[in-house]
Each structure stands twice: as structure tokens, then as C-alpha cells.
Amino acid sequence: MALGFSGKSVTFGPILKRDFYARPTVEVARALLGKVLVHGPAAGIIVETEAYLGSEDLAAHSARGLTPRTRVIFGPPGHAYVYFIYGMYECFNLVAEPDGHPGAVLVRALEPAAGLDLMWQRRPAARKLEDLTSGPGKLTLALAITRAQDGADVTRGSLVVRQPVERRAIEIQTGPRVGISQSTDWPLRFSIKGNPFVSRA
DNA sequence: GGTAGGATGGGCT
DNA sequence: GCCCATCCTACCC
Numbered sequence A: 001m002a003l004g005f006s007g008k009s010v011t012f013g014p015i016l017k018r019d020f021y022a023r024p025t026v027e028v029a030r031a032l033l034g035k036v037l038v039h040g041p042a043a044g045i046i047v048e049t050e051a052y053l054g055s056e057d058l059a060a061h062s063a064r065g066l067t068p069r070t071r072v073i074f075g076p077p078g079h080a081y082v083y084f085i086y087g088m089y090e091c092f093n094l095v096a097e098p099d100g101h102p103g104a105v106l107v108r109a110l111e112p113a114a115g116l117d118l119m120w121q122r123r124p125a126a127r128k129l130e131d132l133t134s135g136p137g138k139l140t141l142a143l144a145i146t147r148a149q150d151g152a153d154v155t156r157g158s159l160v161v162r163q164p165v166e167r168r169a170i171e172i173q174t175g176p177r178v179g180i181s182q183s184t185d186w187p188l189r190f191s192i193k194g195n196p197f198v199s200r201a
Numbered sequence B: 001g002g003t004a005g006g007a008t009g010g011g012c013t
Numbered sequence C: 001g002c003c004c005a006t007c008c009t010a011c012c013c
Helices: A027-033 A114-124 A136-142
Strands: A013-015 A034-040 A043-053 A082-083 A089-093 A103-114 A159-164 A172-175 A189-192
Touching: A027 A043, A027 A082, A027 A103, A027 A136, A034 A103, A043 A136, A043 A159, A089 A136, A103 A136, A103 A189, A114 A136
Parallel strands: none
Antiparallel strands: A013 A159, A034 A043, A034 A159, A043 A103, A043 A189, A082 A089, A089 A103, A172 A189
């Protein structure tokens, strides 16, 4: 069973190629809404993203420069940046911008689209469908994305982003990012307006 | 309906 | 030693 934006079934189209990611981070963050994140048998439609810029964005991990943890953000686009947070959770990003230029898009929420049984098993704390993947730590649990995928090429392999077969018109809601303490006023959070799987209205 | 507080460990100063 | 790009539970309307 697969859900669409309005409950209709959705199948998956071609994998997004590297040039999709090789452009300004904000463009990538907006363009990812409605695309399908697939990891093995589990998949979800991306409904909420945040852009983290390389320069002057003090909320971005890359603001402190290239370190062992942040090296992937400075590398070629179309790769996964996965980091460990609050001692318990992992967050999944897609690297944007040309090689050598930092920039990453945090995927904050998905609409479950495939592998629902697996997701329920991996998310025993979830009480209802809207709880399964409506947050950055929730969706990595549901899709079994861990630091083992840090640096993975998302244009090939088992962790990829696909075009939905049916393109639909969506309205993008823009606002400040969540859970940060610096650069808090920048409008770098994007979501599909009205989608019930967004982490916060 | 709402929120305060705790869990838990890696990264960097 | 402090700061986290978070989530869940308990408890209170």
C-alpha cells in the first residue's frame, strides 16, 4: 500500500541525478518537496526540509569549518550527511552545491509511502500514522537510516531519492528553522502546506 | 488539549 | 564541560 498527497496510490519514478543537487541549497531544499526518499523496502514522500548554508549560517554544522564530522558537507553533491544528535537520534541530510562548496538539506518529515509494516516495527513508540515519520529523528528510525549511511551516494544503491510518477501541484510554506539557537530568523524551512505529516504546523 | 523535564553520548572549545 | 538541526513520558488542564 502506498499513500499519495491525497490518499491516492503513488509509485516511484527515476532516481534524481547528481545535477539535481549541484545548485544552491535553498533551490534543492524546495525542489525536494514531493520527491520520494527510498531506503530498501521503505519509502516516504518528502514533505518538510530545511536548508543549512555554508557561509555565515551559524546554525549550520559547516560554519565551524571542515572537521571529521562535517567533511561530507564540503564534498560532492548527491551524498548523504547523517549525524548523531542528543545521544539518541540520527538526522539525515542531502548534500547540495558543487563539489567543494558546503551546503546541506535536512529532511525533517516524510509521508509514509511504502514498507509501512516495517516502519511500524521500527517505531514502536508511534501511536498513529502521523507519528511514524513526522520528524527528523523519527524518519531515520522508520527508514533504518544510520551513520552507516553517512557519505553514501544517493544517486545509486539502496538509499536514493526518486521522482514521483505523478507530479502534483503543491503549495510551499516557508518559515524559520526548528530547534536552532543561531540565525533563527532566516526563512529556510520549507514544507508542503497542509500536509498532516509535517513535524510542526 | 498542552508542556516541562529527562534520556543519552559525540563533537568541539 | 557545555552544547546540541530530538523525542517520549508524565502530568496538568
